Amino acid sequence: MSVYDYDVTLENGETYSLRKYENHPMLIVNTATKCGLAPQFKELERIYERYRAQGLVVLGFPSNQFHQELSDSQAAAQQCRTTYGVTFPMHQIHDVNGKNALPLFDYLTSHQTGKLTRAIKWNFTKFLVDANGHVLERFAPTTTPQKMIPAIEQLLAKSL
Structure with a gap:
């Protein structure tokens, strides 16, 4: 299995594989617009702009599981666009842990666990996925996107 075996839904309701x-x-991130870490959206967008010509895709998956997201997926995506200039795809709001978790996040967390547990502990947990759809690395919420650049560049060098 790989991440390619999952379907996801954009904020506008369009489902795709x-x-x-x-x-x-890919860089897959669970997000929340009202989180104190939300300024990471700007850094994520800079990474997307800098590396998308080399094939990198950044995907945002909002979650209100930590009570820091708007209740409407389209409103959350719009806030990301207007406040942080986000142009990468944003998806519908879903749980990232537990029985109602988006299946993609079950897959991600089963392949890259956190330090103490597999569960996502906070917004802006980030997963780096290779071009074959395998989860390579998990980054903590407080790891800034800027600090992930060496891992991203190493991955892109292998993907060429």
């Missing part, structure tokens, strides 16, 4: 991004490295 992650197979759409086959042969592209």
Whole structure:
């Protein structure tokens, strides 16, 4: 299995297969617009702008599981666009832990656990996925996107 075996839904309700991004490295992030870490959206957008020509895809998955997200997926995506200039795809609001978790996040957390547990502890947990759809690395919420650049560049060098 790989991340390509999952379907996800954009904030506008359009469902698609992650197979759409086959042969592209991905950075998958659980997000929340009202989180104190929300300024990371700007850094994530800079990474997306800098590396998308090399094939990198950044995908935002809002979650209100930590009570820091708007209740409407489209409103959350719009806030990301207007406040932080986000142009990468944003998805519908879903749980990232527990029985109602988006299946993609069950897959991600089963392949890259946290330090103490597999569960996502906070917003802005980030997963780096290779061009074959395999989860390579998990970054803590407080790891800034800027600090992930060496891992991203190493992944992109292998993908060429």
